[in-house]
Amino acid sequence: MYDSIRPGRVAIDPVVTDIRALLYEPAGPIKYKLSYDDDYVLLPKRPKPRSTLLKPKLYQSRIPISQIKLTHLQELKHVKSAIKLKILVKAEEEEHVDDPEDGHAVARDPDQEEHDQDDVDTVARACGPHPTQPHSPSASSSPDRRSSSRTSVPAVAVYHTPYFILDYHP
Structure with missing residues (x-):
């Protein structure tokens, strides 16, 4: 159904194929399953963008x-x-x-x-x-x-x- 929950990830990242395999927690982290028999795994967060350096x-x-x-x-x-x-x-x-x-x-x-x-x-x-x-x-x-x-x-x-x-x- 979905190629990836977060666009821009590389090919070796886990692919979520069914939206019912996602678990959203109120604190913010997202967990996923690759199959219904697996345990939930924490979806890695995107790296924070680098802060811009001060210009000279x-x-x-x-x-x-x-x-x-x-x-x-x-x-x-x-x-x-x-x-x-x-x-x-x-x-x-x-x-x-x-x-x-x-x-x-x-x-x-x-x-x-x-x-x-x-x-x-x-x-x-x-x-x-x-x-x-x-x-x-x-x-x-x-x-x-x-x-x-x-x-x-x-x-x-x-x-x-x-x-x-x-x-x-x-």
């Missing part, structure tokens, strides 16, 4: 693999340098927030803000443009900044740095 970090990148121009190690170095810069700027900002004498907030020096912005611009230039986004002249940095013969760095250039570097406003 490179394949979890936000940039499509076909468009990656930097190695994964280079990308990590850029991210590390940007995070280090953020920590240094944040530590300096916290250092100068309150006046030690009366505890009131102190206005930041404009020259210091200019210096901080130069540090962020340096990281942006070091990182270069995002490989999937072309340079956009409309997305350039603020117009009141130095606009000499050198090209301005577009906002999309900081693709390896975390977004909080771009949103830094002391």
